[in-house]
Amino acid sequence: ANILRTAAIPTIVYVSVLLCVGIPGNALVAYVYTSWRRSPSRLVIIALAVFDLVNCLFTIPTEIYFILNIYLDPNPILCKVTRFFTFSMNNASSFVLLFIAVDRFKRIYKPLKPPFSNRITKTMIGISFAVAFIFSWPSLLIYGRQTFNIPLSNDTCIRVRTCLIDDDVKTSIYPLLFNIILTAGTILIDIIMISVYAYIGSRSIKAIRETNRFFPKFAFNTNDTMDFSVEYSQEAHDPIIVNRKHSQNYKKNSTATLSNDIHSKFDSLDRKGSTVTIISTKRGHSAKSSIQKADRKGRRQMLKSTFMLFLVTVLFIGSFIPYCALVFIRYSRPTYYPELSSAGKATYNVFLRSYMMSSALNPVIYSFLSSKFRKQCHRIGRKIFCFGQYQ
Numbered sequence: 001a002n003i004l005r006t007a008a009i010p011t012i013v014y015v016s017v018l019l020c021v022g023i024p025g026n027a028l029v030a031y032v033y034t035s036w037r038r039s040p041s042r043l044v045i046i047a048l049a050v051f052d053l054v055n056c057l058f059t060i061p062t063e064i065y066f067i068l069n070i071y072l073d074p075n076p077i078l079c080k081v082t083r084f085f086t087f088s089m090n091n092a093s094s095f096v097l098l099f100i101a102v103d104r105f106k107r108i109y110k111p112l113k114p115p116f117s118n119r120i121t122k123t124m125i126g127i128s129f130a131v132a133f134i135f136s137w138p139s140l141l142i143y144g145r146q147t148f149n150i151p152l153s154n155d156t157c158i159r160v161r162t163c164l165i166d167d168d169v170k171t172s173i174y175p176l177l178f179n180i181i182l183t184a185g186t187i188l189i190d191i192i193m194i195s196v197y198a199y200i201g202s203r204s205i206k207a208i209r210e211t212n213r214f215f216p217k218f219a220f221n222t223n224d225t226m227d228f229s230v231e232y233s234q235e236a237h238d239p240i241i242v243n244r245k246h247s248q249n250y251k252k253n254s255t256a257t258l259s260n261d262i263h264s265k266f267d268s269l270d271r272k273g274s275t276v277t278i279i280s281t282k283r284g285h286s287a288k289s290s291i292q293k294a295d296r297k298g299r300r301q302m303l304k305s306t307f308m309l310f311l312v313t314v315l316f317i318g319s320f321i322p323y324c325a326l327v328f329i330r331y332s333r334p335t336y337y338p339e340l341s342s343a344g345k346a347t348y349n350v351f352l353r354s355y356m357m358s359s360a361l362n363p364v365i366y367s368f369l370s371s372k373f374r375k376q377c378h379r380i381g382r383k384i385f386c387f388g389q390y391q
Contacts, residue, residue, distance in 0.1 A: 011346065017360075022361075097193060100309055323352060326351055
């Protein structure tokens with residue numbers, strides 16, 4: 001028992017850190033994003049936070065219990081239920097991340113069509129949850145008590161039981177089929193999400209380059225004046241024509257300039273044609289339209305939220321790679337784990353639970369990339385920890 005506990009210390013430390021980060025982090029995410037105006041992205045983040053919070057409140061603590069009591073006979077009901085919840089929450093997160101990737105793809109590929117509504121997003125989250133349960137229910141039959149021997153240094157061995165594939169079905173084909181289906185589904189979803197975000201990234205880079213080419217930066221000096229007119233389409237609300245006219249000697253390769261003593265003013269405004277002519281601008285001010293600024297701001301916000309959800313997806317995919325690799329090794333070499341040294345067993349147990357990382361670290365991504373979320377968390381922290389100062 002002492003040998004097994006010593007080998008389990010790194011795993012307990014790793015899982016405990018995830019527990020301490022995941023519970024308050026996901027609770028904050030769920031609370032803060034619920035208080036904001038609903039949008040498809042925020043609904044997805046709330047759903048992911050709820051799934052991760054269930055893992056942190058139930059799956060991780062029971063995992064710590066099984067690690068500490070590996071030499072005892074595990075409760076088979078608790079083992080089945082915790083594995084079922086683990087598979088269900090992770091599968092639901094996978095389907096939800098796939099949905100938001102499709103939503104982002106739709107926004108880029110067909111920008112003129114309306115995005116998914118909040119109602120559709122809620123429906124898809126519910127469907128993801130139901131499909132996850134359908135794919136996860138075999139774990140209630142497959143998992144339970146598994147007995148295996150761990151060799152010791154004096155040519156003896158210790159027999160232990162742990163929460164794994166049940167002894168009654170260990171030699172059957174059902175555990176293998178279950179893991180093949182889950183692994184194949186995970187790989188398929190991962191390939192789709194990687195392809196979608198790769199397309200989004202390439203289109204976003206191309207759009208930024210085209211915008212910068214269409215709206216060149218203007219450099220100003222004090223040599224002459226310039227007329228700047230921008231014509232807008234009422235239906236598309238986008239800049240259509242940009243004309244520059246110099247009131248004095250204009251040279252083909254010269255730099256657009258402004259006079260020192262001319263103040264900002266509008267000379268004419270044609271409301272019917274939605275044409276705005278700017279006769280002059282204060283020296284040093286950029287000649288940009290308000291619609292252009294709004295368009296760029298909206299694009300930056302969408303790209304920022306897309307990048308944040310992309311990092312959540314990368315973390316989710318990356319956290320499952322070590323787990324899937326060890327599961328493959330475990331099925332191909334049943335004697336792999338018993339033959340490991342104490343350090344090898346400790347490393348094995350840590351990487352076998354790598355998938356738990358995504359349940360705890362998503363709030364860290366939100367806090368780094370969302371200044372609004374950081375500010376709200378700061379306010380909540382001040383209310384909690386500084387409450388006593390106002391009594």
